[in-house]
Amino acid sequence: MMELENFNVVCFMCNWAFCQEEMQIPSDLNIVRVMCIGRIDPAIILETLEKGMDGVMLVGCKPPDCHFIDGNLQAERAVKMLRKLLKLTGLETERIKLLWYSPTDEKTFAYYAKKFLKEIKEIGFSPLKRGAPKSKLLVNVLAAKNAASDFRLRVLLGREKELTEGVNVYGEKFSVEEFDALLDEIVTEEFVRHKIHVLTKTEPLSVKALADVLEMKTANVLRHIVNMRRKNMIALDHVEGTTPLYKALEVK
Amino acid sequence: MTAKTETNVRKLPPCRAACPAHVNVQGYVALIQRGKFKEAVEIIRRDMPFPAICGRVCFSPCEDACARVNVDQAVAIRGLKRLVADIERETGRIKSEPIPKKYGEKIAIIGAGPAGLTAAYELAKLGYPVTVFERMSETGGMMRYCIPEFRLEKFVVANEIAYIKDLGVEIKTGVEFGKDITIQTLQDEGYKAIFLAIGTQLGMKLNVPGEDLEGVINAVDFLRTVNLGEHVEVGERVAVVGGGNTAMDAARMAKKLGAKEVTILYRRSREEMPALPHEVELAEKDGIKFYFLVAPKQIIGENGKVKAIECLRMRLGEPDESGRRRPIPISFSEHQYEVDMVIPALGQVAETSCMPKELLNKEARAPSIKVDPATLETNMLGVFAGGDIATGPASIIEAVGAGKRAAVSIHRYLQGIDLRSGREEVEETTWVKNWGYINKKERRYEPPVEKPRLSFEETREYLENLKQHAMFEAFRCLGCGPCAECLANLELCEGDKAVVDETLCIGCNVCAVVCPFGAIKKNEKEIAQVNEDLCKGCGICAARCPEKAITMKKLPNEKILSLALAIVKG
Ligand SMILES: Cc1cc2nc3c(=O)[nH]c(=O)nc-3n(C[C@H](O)[C@H](O)[C@H](O)COP(=O)(O)OP(=O)(O)OC[C@H]3O[C@@H](n4cnc5c(N)ncnc54)[C@H](O)[C@@H]3O)c2cc1C
Numbered sequence: 001m002m003e004l005e006n007f008n009v010v011c012f013m014c015n016w017a018f019c020q021e022e023m024q025i026p027s028d029l030n031i032v033r034v035m036c037i038g039r040i041d042p043a044i045i046l047e048t049l050e051k052g053m054d055g056v057m058l059v060g061c062k063p064p065d066c067h068f069i070d071g072n073l074q075a076e077r078a079v080k081m082l083r084k085l086l087k088l089t090g091l092e093t094e095r096i097k098l099l100w101y102s103p104t105d106e107k108t109f110a111y112y113a114k115k116f117l118k119e120i121k122e123i124g125f126s127p128l129k130r131g132a133p134k135s136k137l138l139v140n141v142l143a144a145k146n147a148a149s150d151f152r153l154r155v156l157l158g159r160e161k162e163l164t165e166g167v168n169v170y171g172e173k174f175s176v177e178e179f180d181a182l183l184d185e186i187v188t189e190e191f192v193r194h195k196i197h198v199l200t201k202t203e204p205l206s207v208k209a210l211a212d213v214l215e216m217k218t219a220n221v222l223r224h225i226v227n228m229r230r231k232n233m234i235a236l237d238h239v240e241g242t243t244p245l246y247k248a249l250e251v252k
Numbered sequence: 253m254t255a256k257t258e259t260n261v262r263k264l265p266p267c268r269a270a271c272p273a274h275v276n277v278q279g280y281v282a283l284i285q286r287g288k289f290k291e292a293v294e295i296i297r298r299d300m301p302f303p304a305i306c307g308r309v310c311f312s313p314c315e316d317a318c319a320r321v322n323v324d325q326a327v328a329i330r331g332l333k334r335l336v337a338d339i340e341r342e343t344g345r346i347k348s349e350p351i352p353k354k355y356g357e358k359i360a361i362i363g364a365g366p367a368g369l370t371a372a373y374e375l376a377k378l379g380y381p382v383t384v385f386e387r388m389s390e391t392g393g394m395m396r397y398c399i400p401e402f403r404l405e406k407f408v409v410a411n412e413i414a415y416i417k418d419l420g421v422e423i424k425t426g427v428e429f430g431k432d433i434t435i436q437t438l439q440d441e442g443y444k445a446i447f448l449a450i451g452t453q454l455g456m457k458l459n460v461p462g463e464d465l466e467g468v469i470n471a472v473d474f475l476r477t478v479n480l481g482e483h484v485e486v487g488e489r490v491a492v493v494g495g496g497n498t499a500m501d502a503a504r505m506a507k508k509l510g511a512k513e514v515t516i517l518y519r520r521s522r523e524e525m526p527a528l529p530h531e532v533e534l535a536e537k538d539g540i541k542f543y544f545l546v547a548p549k550q551i552i553g554e555n556g557k558v559k560a561i562e563c564l565r566m567r568l569g570e571p572d573e574s575g576r577r578r579p580i581p582i583s584f585s586e587h588q589y590e591v592d593m594v595i596p597a598l599g600q601v602a603e604t605s606c607m608p609k610e611l612l613n614k615e616a617r618a619p620s621i622k623v624d625p626a627t628l629e630t631n632m633l634g635v636f637a638g639g640d641i642a643t644g645p646a647s648i649i650e651a652v653g654a655g656k657r658a659a660v661s662i663h664r665y666l667q668g669i670d671l672r673s674g675r676e677e678v679e680e681t682t683w684v685k686n687w688g689y690i691n692k693k694e695r696r697y698e699p700p701v702e703k704p705r706l707s708f709e710e711t712r713e714y715l716e717n718l719k720q721h722a723m724f725e726a727f728r729c730l731g732c733g734p735c736a737e738c739l740a741n742l743e744l745c746e747g748d749k750a751v752v753d754e755t756l757c758i759g760c761n762v763c764a765v766v767c768p769f770g771a772i773k774k775n776e777k778e779i780a781q782v783n784e785d786l787c788k789g790c791g792i793c794a795a796r797c798p799e800k801a802i803t804m805k806k807l808p809n810e811k812i813l814s815l816a817l818a819i820v821k822g
């Protein structure tokens with residue numbers, strides 16, 4: 001037993017990562033088994049957080065043992081990106097944990113699960129618990145979720161290995177640090193764009209108003225708006241005086 | 253042979269395709285990864301009844317085919333098999349339940365070697381009444397009477413045969429085909445189909461003068477006598493003639509029985525020896541000596557007993573039809589070795605006097621029964637044959653494969669189904685072409701040759717330790733074939749496959765990049781296409797597809813999400 005005390009913790013677990021004794025798994029822990037931990041879509045994790053999950057644990061096989069060659073490393077990449085996104089939202093990044101578990105580990109799985117729960121209890125309940133008033137934080141998490149669902153970050157994530165280990169069509173190879181910097185940049189851009197999108201969904205907003213909320217220079221906000229208009233994410237709604245107001249378009 | 257009317261091709265990983273009995277290697281290795289040792293044995297038993305025997309002495313063609321050799325070394329498949337079989341035995345007696353008889357047609361099987369016993373096992377599982385007739389007092393064929401105890405313990409053989417018997421197979425020992433029973437008498441007694449699996453029991457002769465001296469004993473007779481528990485007088489200096497596994501077994505046995513010096517005489521060089529390198533190594537470890545490029549000319553006696561063996565030196569000529577270089581005697585190179593025992597180990601031949609002439613293969617050099625290799629039919633209707641008797645001396649796993657094929661044929665024959673049409677064929681399928689990115693991992697599990705003697709508590713610890721090693725070793729498997737069908741987690745993975753929504757796919761190729769198995773390729777319309785033979789349902793593509801054009805049939809994103817959210821309380 002975990003003594004959850006109303007904490008909501010979910011554990012996504014690779015079918016192959018835990019062995020021997022299924023009994024070791026605390027009965028009250030919510031386990032979602034998947035074929036490989038690399039199968040977890042980052043957008044799913046953000047959505048559980050958005051819905052008020054207090055902690056998300058991912059359990060995969062300890063490298064280099066993976067039933068799917070390097071699915072565990074795919075999960076590691078996803079978590080790295082998720083942490084970057086979470087940082088921008090203001091939600092504690094420690095709410096996500098990736099555990100490499102080996103069937104031959106000395107410690108039982110229950111030990112790690114309890115340890116994680118303890119950490120979550122220290123952080124406290126998620127501010128996004130169901131029924132909590134719509135807050136700035138929710139907007140941020142929604143923006144992060146949408147960014148993780150969007151094309152650019154997904155392509156980047158899918159291609160990380162190719163980019164850092166292989167050579168692209170121009171004969172270039174990225175170092176891990178270069179890739180990290182690129183990821184930081186794109187994560188930030190995508191997060192801001194999706195935040196603008198979330199904010200303008202409920203009411204049309206001006207560049208000035210957006211800049212205030214985002215705590216950014218108007219020029220930078222405008223740059224994003226131009227970009228988003230091109231991608232059909234946003235459109236001019238109406239003009240108040242001389243100020244144009246923008247409204248989000250439904251993305252497919 | 254009739255033309256193939258209908259084919260039924262099964263795609264299998266290289267190990268399973270290479271195994272003559274098509275044992276589901278990838279499946280049980282996957283289960284070992286998850287620590288499901290008992291289930292692993294069950295998977296093996298679906299395909300053959302001898303996990304513990306083959307875990308010890310199989311020549312393991314699976315390991316030769318293992319794709320991992322392209323990265324480092326083959327997975328220790330045989331060792332893993334032995335381990336799971338031993339764990340099962342150590343942790344409780346294995347029992348099988350009688351299988352209810354579904355059919356009335358009686359089947360007779362002649363010979364209780366691996367071929368005959370496997371056929372009995374398969375047919376009993378189908379629900380036929382089966383009787384096995386065996387001439388010796390105990391069952392198991394070569395496994396019982398020739399393979400030495402130090403490689404294959406007899407209680408292991410007895411256990412696995414007991415399992416077959418408990419399924420409801422009747423075994424009659426001490427009944428000799430050709431003397432006590434014939435095809436005619438069996439048919440008169442109402443047996444509707446007969447499977448001849450009498451192996452090759454006669455040791456080949458040297459055909460040199462002096463072969464009938466006291467102290468000359470053929471390798472199979474020597475091993476058989478020892479295995480019968482009878483006393484054999486072993487000489488001080490023993491010469492074993494031949495370079496196959498039987499020669500290694502006979503030489504090691506002679507040494508273990510107290511011979512001071514045992515020498516293997518082989519007419520070609522080390523490279524041409526048919527014995528497995530591993531067996532040769534073990535023989536060398538036991539202190540066996542090797543003389544290459546010598547062939548016996550005569551055995552010299554004194555008072556009717558062996559005193560020396562006279563040999564000719566050989567040189568190697570052009571390769572013969574076996575692909576090995578032909579030994580050519582060098583004239584005037586006679587020389588003698590002083591020995592008091594000579595064990596010819598040149599291979600075995602079939603005893604054919606017990607069967608009707610029309611069954612024999614007249615084209616073959618060695619006596620054997622003529623069969624269709626695919627169906628194992630003989631020239632007589634309702635009579636099938638397989639194992640060593642049809643192929644010449646081969647191996648246990650080939651005999652097992654033959655037993656399985658015979659069972660399929662007999663079932664089809666008795667049910668009036670065409671013997672060939674729609675019969676299963678196998679094809680090797682594997683995903684890996686580019687090995688570069690796979691981490692090298694040391695082969696982590698070598699089973700001990702002999703298990704140490706341990707107390708009960710020590711045994712538990714010992715097994716725990718072995719289990720850990722085995723799980724690590726199992727993780728070396730690349731799972732390079734299609735789905736393992738291990739049924740490790742039915743509700744989760746059975747048949748899960750990626751599906752592409754062609755209207756959403758934009759041809760970005762991310763799925764192809766992330767798929768560990770190269771199961772996704774773009775077609776000529778630049779749309780992702782899933783090769784269902786290679787897709788193992790891991791779902792990584794579905795987690796990465798930028799357009800969410802890929803979903804998993806059984807476990808789509810929505811389902812994962814709803815399972816995760818099921819607990820969220822306000
Ligand atoms: C010394 C030695 C070591 C070997 N080591 C290995 C090894 O390590 N690994 C491996 O894979 N293979 C090994 N083999 C080969 C393997 O044992 C055989 O290929 C295999 O047993 C053949 O199976 P079978 O069922 O065709 O015949 P057998 O095993 O020979 O069984 C035939 C059965 O038929 C019975 N029989 C014969 N004539 C009659 C009759 N007239 N009436 C009734 N019953 C009859 C025999 O008594 C016997 O029980 C070895 C062989 C030898 C000789």
